Amino acid sequence: MKLGLVIDLDTCVGCHACATACKEWNASSPVSGPLSDYEPFGAEPSGVWFNRVRHYEVGEYPASKTINFPMSCMHCADAACVTVCPTGASYKREDGIVLVDQDKCMGCNLCAWACPYGARELDESSGTMKKCTLCVDRINDELLPPEERQPACVLACPTHARFFGDFDDPKSDVSRLSAARGGFGLLAELGYEPVNRYLPPRVPKPIVGLDDARALLERGLASLADPVIRR
């Protein structure tokens, strides 16, 4: 198995619901322990997050586009964070999920250095490394109704920009969606074989330049005048 996420950059509106839902669910995670906050009500609040949403502007105005960009662990097939770990705390499960054994981690930060995606964050309170668990305690919980056995971020997304599934199965929703929309993995050239796939934004309609404004105006007036003349 190769469990992972598909993230649709075309429909993501950058609302941070996935990140907050993740934080909420994993605050009481039996796998990673709480995600500590530092000075949550102070002047400079900070803390551990498994999922962070960043926002980029691409291209020059007026042909520019905002791309909202959620990032969490890519659950790489060749996970360097697991290779470099000296204690054996970082490991990869049979189903592809990369986890940190909180009882073994010594907090040396080397795995965070090895990850190009910034998926790992040190929890200063516990002194151990924390990361996305793909909600391993949700997706395998048979007490939950089947439709809820998905990561918290996927369930929370209001625009259905996130999908969860097995990329080893070519017939799975995530495999077919990724193939149909040209899904890509981030920084594939580093060779870590990230599993998560990002669906590129669709090509925007061409924007009319200033030179075309006159033609546009004439066309607009014509379309208004047409029904009158035809009558």
Add this chain to the structure above:
Amino acid sequence: MKPTFSIVFFTVISGAGLGLLSLLALADVCPVDTLPKRAYTTGIALSLALIVIGLAASVLHLAKPSNAWRAFSRFRTSWLSREAVFAVALVGVVFIYGGVVAGGASGAIRVPIALLTSVLCCAVLLCTAMIYASLKPIRQWHTRWTPACYLLLGHWSGALALLALALTYEARPAPFVWLAIAIGVAALAVKLAYWNASTGATNAVTLERAIGVREGVHPPGKTVAQARLFDAGHSHGTFLTNEFGFVLARTYATALRAGALLLAFGVPAIAFSAGWLDAAIADVVACLCIIGLFAERWLFFAEARHTVRLYHGDART
């Protein structure tokens, strides 16, 4: 990368100790034995102290040192684990070697243990370097110059310490001077090559590449879309910005490079060319070299730029 003092201290101080011990053991094996016995025992004790102090400092950067003993468990995959195993093995071997030297044992026992000591010193230096050189997200480190630098700079500070030792115990200084000059020239060459490779950005990654922006959203007439960070999504510092967001002003970098070169290489060059072969001066030169290497090692971290910085708005690594 944020320069952590305990790591800078560990790599420089242990590096000097490893270099000194490696060369001392090699000098022991060489047929021209010009050092008196006291020089060997003092040198072994000094290098052991440097190595152990450095290793102790390295534990300080761990967020949970109570689990440090587990670091010996992943020898097959992790360079950090290999470094830990070789370092502890070396400390054990050094005690045996020290005992053999102090007991005045014959060559049949002494030579293999001396060679093993030297090999283990090089192994620890190489493993430390490979921790950094194996990290693909940090392109300044991910080069063959990184292990070459650690190996040669450790032996360079060790060679100056060995010269000081030889002068203190009134041995014939000429072989140790020539040894130091040979290693010093090689060390300077690889460090300059490292700096040259890290500034020439042939393998740099851009923000556009990192977020996978492709055709369709680029401005007319341009093949690559110009991307920039609009909002990082957090109002204050995070682990990622604290750990990887360190920015070094270019003027400081230039000044520090000059200072590192002057102290680590300029001062010994002046001392050699002026022919100041005196024990006290050699001690000062070795100490100044180590101070210069502190600046060099601090820069090694401060100038390295992690790929995750792209997602926080850097245009390129």
